[in-house]
Amino acid sequence: MTEKPRILALIPARGGSKGLPGKNIRPLAGKPLIAWSIGAAQASRHVSRIVVSTDDAEILRVAREQGAETPFVRPAELARDDTPGMDVVLHALDRLPEFEWVVLLQPTSPLRLAQDIDAAIALCVDTGAPACVSVSEARDNPWWMFSLGEHGRLRSFLPPEQRPVRRQDLPDLHALNGAVYVARTAWLRQSRSFLTDETVGYPMPPERSVDIDTLFDFKRAECLMAASATSPWSL
DSSP states (O other): OOSOOOEEEEEEOOSOOSSSTTGGGSEETTEEHHHHHHHHHHHOSSOOEEEEEOSOHHHHHHHHHTTOBOOSOOOGGGSSTTOOHHHHHHHHHHHOTTOSEEEEOOTTOTTOOHHHHHHHHHHHHHHTOSEEEEEEEOSSOGGGOEEEOGGGOEEESSOGGGOOSSGGGSOOOEEEEEEEEEEEHHHHHHHOSSOSTTOEEEEOOGGGOOOOOSHHHHHHHHHHHHSOTTOSOOO
């Protein structure tokens, strides 16, 4: 990067959560969950500004305590269960139009590191891609997935005649892990999605790819953070 672009790190954190109430500020390894995403953005070499988008007064307070900015309060109509995530991003970009790039960091991915953020941004620049999303190797391959039909009978999700017999012959597949989304803001306004044929993927290891939706996910993140005395999660 010869001329350093203006890059916004946007952390969306609404107050309501059905799977794990209050999860965005629930203590994880001594810090509120959202603090891990704020800390990763603060350690990034490329992020210009860190903004939290929320409708919740307590999340606003915690975000400010952790060093993030909260220049606006998300309106209630953008904080419902069925609110598209892209609407939240575009709402923030409308209020902060000076940025060339946006990095979306979901607070439910606390094991993502600053190096992941910077690598995803660099991948966009190096490849000329307008967007990058983080992925991890798929744990469950769709070739071995089934639906349950009448009387519990298995129905292959993909054509059974094409199913590999051996695990070693399964295709190499990756899935979104929810940790990092990067895009040029002008391109994102037109595409209204981080995912198009132009998007590149940044692979992350499974130990940094936990996406917290449930208490089980939360406990798994706690275990991973505590697994090593030289843990990288010591922001």
